[in-house]
Amino acid sequence: MGMRVLLFCSVLLLPPAAGRADEKLVRLYVPPELVETGLMQHILPRFSLKTQIRVELVDSAEEAELLLGGDGTALFEGAGQVWHLGRQGAGGAAAERFAEWLGSDVGRNTVTGFAPDGVALFALPGPTETETVAIAPDGDxxxxxxxxxxxxxxxxxxxxxxxxxxxxxxxxxxxxxxxxxxxxxxxxxxxxxxxxxxxxxxxxxxxxxxxxxxxxxxxxxxxxxxxxxxxxxxxxxxxxxxxxxxxx
Structure with missing residues (x-):
């Protein structure tokens, strides 16, 4: 009897543990043509450094909570189009945090500051010119x-x-x-x-x-x-x- 109670309690404890893990994970779909520019390698580590939330690139839009493409909120342009942030379902707190960051001044400046060969590849959509702000490291x-x-x-x-x-x-x-x-x-x-x-x-x-x-x-x-x-x-x-x- 005691063993059955222990096993039952263990099973009840599993879902909350999984939930806590998902609070630190965002599943994002990015089309291959955007991934190949190197932008994701530039912006995702910076988001993770500040928030300790990991962004996982998934292989299909169906697996994602958030996706970059032609629908949703316009964020930046480059690589031949204006890129929008779309959502799949309600999403979790981590996904919401990433969406807020990417649409913020810091997130947008991080995108427009991507210039691997000294030439910026992305800009904000529309005719307004923006100034790229350097983000200084604030570690020890x-x-x-x-x-x-x-x-x-x-x-x-x-x-x-x-x-x-x-x-x-x-x-x-x-x-x-x-x-x-x-x-x-x-x-x-x-x-x-x-x-x-x-x-x-x-x-x-x-x-x-x-x-x-x-x-x-x-x-x-x-x-x-x-x-x-x-x-x-x-x-x-x-x-x-x-x-x-x-x-x-």
Missing amino acids: AALGWTVSREKCTRCHAVDDESRMAGIGSTPSFSVLRSLGDWEYRFSTFYALNPHPSFTIIEDVTPPFPENRPPPISPIQLTLEEVEAVLAFVAAMEAADLGAPLHHQ
Whole structure:
């Protein structure tokens, strides 16, 4: 009798646990032509950094709570069309939070600030010109230095003291800081090769499949640590790479 009561209570406890997990997850459908621009890799980590809500890109609109396409609220234009945010059903609190963020000034500035080659690919819809506002990292730079020394020197030199560490063919943090898209690289590094094969960001990236363990000892960071690394890199002096080469 006691065992049956225990099992019954365990079953009753399962749905609320699942519900709590869904509160930190948004299922979003984005057409392939928009995904291929790299915009999602630019904006989704920034949303997750601030809210600790993970946005999962799904393969079909039927699976999604929110979708970007031709219907709904107009948000931005580029890649050949005006992109709207649509909804599937009522959606949850996490989906509502993402929709509010994407339609806010911060979300819109994040979209229009996406310029991987120095040229903005997206703008707000309509004739109004907007000014792109830089979003400064507000993490703990001291923590970022500690995290970088502990978890990044396997491959990178992160400061003067670690300049002999890492892999010779891998750029140092100061060299990466000198690039025009450094902030994009550091805020989305875990989605850029080769990092996905050995990096886990708590509450953002899915765990490694049990049948495919990482090739090397995995690196695990929290969202707070990722933002701290951003703050550390933002404050460092960029490497002087000299003037571009001119071919005769």
